[in-house]
Amino acid sequence: MKSKIVFAVLFFFVLINFSTSVSQEIQNPKSKIQIHNPWVRVAAQGANTALFFVIENTGEKPDTLISAESKIADIVEVHETYAKENDMMGMREVKFVAVPSKSKVEFKPRSLHVMLIDVVKDLRIGDKIHVVLTFKHAGKIKVKAVVQEMPIMGGMKH
Amino acid sequence: MISFYDKILQTISYFLVVKKSISGYRVFFNKLACSTMKKIIFITIGIFVFFACGEKFEVIEDFGKEKYKLINQNGAEVIFPDLTKGKTAIVGYIFTNCPDICPLTTNNMRLIQERLKKEKVEGVNFVSISFDPENDKPDVLKKFAEIRNLDLSNWTFLTGQKLVIDSVIKKAGVVAVPGDSTIYPDGRKIYYFVHTDRIQLVDDEGRVRKNYPGSKINVDEIVGDIKSLVD
Numbered sequence: 285m286k287s288k289i290v291f292a293v294l295f296f297f298v299l300i301n302f303s304t305s306v307s308q309e310i311q312n313p314k315s316k317i318q319i320h321n322p323w324v325r326v327a328a329q330g331a332n333t334a335l336f337f338v339i340e341n342t343g344e345k346p347d348t349l350i351s352a353e354s355k356i357a358d359i360v361e362v363h364e365t366y367a368k369e370n371d372m373m374g375m376r377e378v379k380f381v382a383v384p385s386k387s388k389v390e391f392k393p394r395s396l397h398v399m400l401i402d403v404v405k406d407l408r409i410g411d412k413i414h415v416v417l418t419f420k421h422a423g424k425i426k427v428k429a430v431v432q433e434m435p436i437m438g439g440m441k442h
Numbered sequence: 443m444i445s446f447y448d449k450i451l452q453t454i455s456y457f458l459v460v461k462k463s464i465s466g467y468r469v470f471f472n473k474l475a476c477s478t479m480k481k482i483i484f485i486t487i488g489i490f491v492f493f494a495c496g497e498k499f500e501v502i503e504d505f506g507k508e509k510y511k512l513i514n515q516n517g518a519e520v521i522f523p524d525l526t527k528g529k530t531a532i533v534g535y536i537f538t539n540c541p542d543i544c545p546l547t548t549n550n551m552r553l554i555q556e557r558l559k560k561e562k563v564e565g566v567n568f569v570s571i572s573f574d575p576e577n578d579k580p581d582v583l584k585k586f587a588e589i590r591n592l593d594l595s596n597w598t599f600l601t602g603q604k605l606v607i608d609s610v611i612k613k614a615g616v617v618a619v620p621g622d623s624t625i626y627p628d629g630r631k632i633y634y635f636v637h638t639d640r641i642q643l644v645d646d647e648g649r650v651r652k653n654y655p656g657s658k659i660n661v662d663e664i665v666g667d668i669k670s671l672v673d
């Protein structure tokens with residue numbers, strides 16, 4: 285009798301785990317907005333870091349990224365790095381990012397990023413984090429990003 | 443090399459002759475093609491290249507006579523640039539609240555360090571100087587390096603009193619001004635510096651010899667420069 289209860293409880297936990305991991309892994313394939321190659325830069329607890337990915341809008345209508353949220357950081361904002369004269373670089377918040385129909389918008393180093401401010405734990409290479417991106421039309425999209433030092437697929441050609 | 447050279451001369455004379463049809467040009471370039479003329483031109487180019495290379499390593503700024511009291515990632519007091527005297531140094535300027543440019547700069551320094559290790563080039567030190575000493579206390583710098591698994595055997599992170607840091611970066615030609623900011627729920631405010639994106643090549647006497655855009659350097663170029671300065 286006891287073992288049956290233990291088994292049932294274990295089964296229940298396996299089920300829960302299975303269902304949550306599935307919902308986090310898979311983006312809705314019917315969504316017109318697809319997020320490719322998400323990765324986040326290494327950071328120590330309490331530091332800031334940046335999340336990168338490619339947004340693809342396969343639809344006929346334009347869409348807009350309006351916000352990002354995650355439990356991994358105290359504050360999450362959409363930012364862009366910009367260049368000024370004399371090799372000066374700065375960074376600022378952007379309130380939204382337009383994604384025209386049938387196009388891709390790249391969040392990449394030295395450019396657009398999701399800014400994770402005051403991360404709640406160390407992010408080491410290989411760790412994974414969860415972020416939700418909200419689009420005006422496509423709604424909320426869950427993204428699972430892997431921690432790296434350099435971009436996925438070595439796309440860092442200058 | 444010679445044939446390539448001949449081809450250039452031929453091309454130039456062809457265009458001039460075809461365009462102007464003046465026989466004088468033809469005579470002039472025929473003369474050029476003769477070997478003494480070639481020698482002279484080669485020497486001229488040689489001199490030009492020599493001076494161009496010399497210029498690459500002009501002294502941009504001199505830390506040599508300075509003694510800045512700074513603090514390393516272990517909280518120990520060090521004197522800059524004394525800690526790198528006698529060695530060539532790669533110096534980067536960062537603040538750790540920076541999520542993009544400064545990690546790129548730091549990672550580029552790591553790539554240089556790894557290349558030098560692979561090619562067995564010795565006598566090079568690495569220094570990362572924070573221009574945000576109010577936030578970048580020694581333990582913050584230490585964690586910044588540790589989380590990235592940086593090899594600190596020849597790499598020092600520096601912070602210090604704001605006044606001292608300010609004079610270091612001023613001398614280095616690095617500008618860092620607080621720009622946009624984010625306010626935490628608890629009211630704390632952090633600034634994102636608008637700053638010079640910079641890695642510097644400093645020689646064994648503490649003189650700045652070349653500047654690079656830190657976050658987008660060409661590793662081959664900088665490794666080549668280090669080798670020619672170390673030799």
Ligand SMILES: [Cu+2]
Nearest residue numbers: 363375399541
């Ligand atoms: Cu940012």
